[in-house]
Amino acid sequence: MNYININKKKKDINGYIHITGSKSESNRFLILKALFPNLIFLKNISNSDDTLLLNNALFSNKKEININHSGTAMRFLTAFFSIKEKKEVLLTGSYRIQERPISILVETLKKLGANIVYEKEIGFPPLRIIGKKLLGGEIYMNANLSSQFISSIMLIASTFENGLKIFLSKKITSHSYIKMTFKILKKIGLNISWNNNIIYIKNIKFSKKKFKNKKKILIESDWSSASYYYSLVALSKKANLNLKFYKKKSLQGDKIITNIYKIFFNVKTIFKKKNINLKKNFLLKPKTININLNSTPDIAQTIAVTCTGLKKKCILKGLKTLKVKETDRLNALKNELFKLGVKIVLTKNSLKLLNFKKNKKNKYINTYDDHRMAMSFSTLGILYPISILHYNVINKSYPNFWLNLKNLYFIIKNKKI
Numbered sequence: 195m196n197y198i199n200i201n202k203k204k205k206d207i208n209g210y211i212h213i214t215g216s217k218s219e220s221n222r223f224l225i226l227k228a229l230f231p232n233l234i235f236l237k238n239i240s241n242s243d244d245t246l247l248l249n250n251a252l253f254s255n256k257k258e259i260n261i262n263h264s265g266t267a268m269r270f271l272t273a274f275f276s277i278k279e280k281k282e283v284l285l286t287g288s289y290r291i292q293e294r295p296i297s298i299l300v301e302t303l304k305k306l307g308a309n310i311v312y313e314k315e316i317g318f319p320p321l322r323i324i325g326k327k328l329l330g331g332e333i334y335m336n337a338n339l340s341s342q343f344i345s346s347i348m349l350i351a352s353t354f355e356n357g358l359k360i361f362l363s364k365k366i367t368s369h370s371y372i373k374m375t376f377k378i379l380k381k382i383g384l385n386i387s388w389n390n391n392i393i394y395i396k397n398i399k400f401s402k403k404k405f406k407n408k409k410k411i412l413i414e415s416d417w418s419s420a421s422y423y424y425s426l427v428a429l430s431k432k433a434n435l436n437l438k439f440y441k442k443k444s445l446q447g448d449k450i451i452t453n454i455y456k457i458f459f460n461v462k463t464i465f466k467k468k469n470i471n472l473k474k475n476f477l478l479k480p481k482t483i484n485i486n487l488n489s490t491p492d493i494a495q496t497i498a499v500t501c502t503g504l505k506k507k508c509i510l511k512g513l514k515t516l517k518v519k520e521t522d523r524l525n526a527l528k529n530e531l532f533k534l535g536v537k538i539v540l541t542k543n544s545l546k547l548l549n550f551k552k553n554k555k556n557k558y559i560n561t562y563d564d565h566r567m568a569m570s571f572s573t574l575g576i577l578y579p580i581s582i583l584h585y586n587v588i589n590k591s592y593p594n595f596w597l598n599l600k601n602l603y604f605i606i607k608n609k610k611i
């Protein structure tokens with residue numbers, strides 16, 4: 195089995211890092227560009243596998259399209275292909291994608307007239323989709339399992355003759371991602387409103403004038419990927435780190451890490467033109483950590499690992515959807531943190547880190563086909579040597595991650611068991 199060992203002699207972090215554009219923004223803009231080809235010109239697109247797979251799928255002539263582990267691609271392409279008139283595709287992915295639910299999206303699209311059939315198990319991919327013209331109207335959607343179901347329909351809704359009114363029911367999860375979709379549709383000029391739990395998207399013919407002009411869009415770099423550097427700075431002795439292409443006014447909810455790491459981990463962010471500078475501030479007294487991450491689930495692993503490194507007790511709530519991500523992230527965290535001597539208590543939607551024993555030996559961290567397990571745990575390499583199994587999983591969202599750590603003078607050795 196291949197693994198890598200990560201270590202660092204000096205416990206400081208200095209340098210410049212360029213992370214490519216947000217995978218969530220890239221995936222949304224690429225769907226919109228495929229729907230309205232002459233209107234959008236994109237810069238700083240994500241180089242993640244998930245974005246490459248989605249982009250290739252959009253223009254593929256193959257009968258079967260495999261999107262591997264990408265939940266976003268699976269959900270966004272289901273909606274996209276359901277309106278590609280006369281085109282038939284079998285949309286599939288990895289074993290894990292075939293375990294991740296999709297019925298809320300499929301049943302909603304079917305109510306709107308789409309032709310979609312579950313090829314294996316009801317409620318899960320693979321899906322056979324035969325595209326047809328959809329007219330739109332009004333629809334209720336359960337918003338408490340994945341925001342991707344709602345975003346995917348929002349992205350195609352302006353092509354419906356009658357537009358679409360979506361009534362969101364139950365407690366909205368990953369709210370920040372629906373907000374991102376909303377803001378992007380507004381930004382390109384579509385006529386869209388969101389009041390209370392009703393999102394209303396009108397047909398493109400009702401869009402604002404600016405929709406007609408070609409838009410140059412510089413995609414902001416990925417804040418979820420930046421979270422690993424926030425963890426590194428929090429765990430360092432001293433830091434002066436610059437990350438490229440970040441804005442004070444972001445479309446990404448994960449920018450909340452700037453506040454979380456400031457309040458709880460003494461990491462100071464300074465916005466300088468298009469970059470951010472991170473420093474460790476020793477003046478503030480860190481508070482006890484008790485946060486709800488229902489709107490921004492992708493940063494939960496990063497925060498749990500930072501707390502482990504700093505031996506800080508914490509309670510993270512709003513984590514129900516972690517069970518249906520690339521792996522069951524709650525159990526994966528429990529197993530791997532236990533190896534590091536952490537006592538962790540799980541409920542259905544929360545985790546508590548309680549006791550920390552001294553970690554002496556190099557530990558082998560399993561990654562469960564989850565990029566965020568690999569990247570979050572690797573940040574402990576600044577404190578003690580740590581080994582990450584199946585380290586290529588990072589390609590899903592951030593293929594340059596190991597290279598970028600090397601640029602920060604981490605010693606990274608490829609090994610075999």
Ligand SMILES: O=C(O)C1=C[C@@H](OP(=O)(O)O)[C@@H](O)[C@H](O)C1
Binds near residue numbers: 218219266341492515
């Ligand atoms: O819309 C998006 O780009 C995403 C939405 C979130 O998923 P859920 O809405 O399923 O929680 C997030 O976890 C995922 O990484 C990206």
Ligand SMILES: C=C(OP(=O)(O)O)C(=O)O
Binds near residue numbers: 244492
């Ligand atoms: C959950 C994630 O992605 P997706 O749902 O697109 O697979 C993620 O990137 O953490």
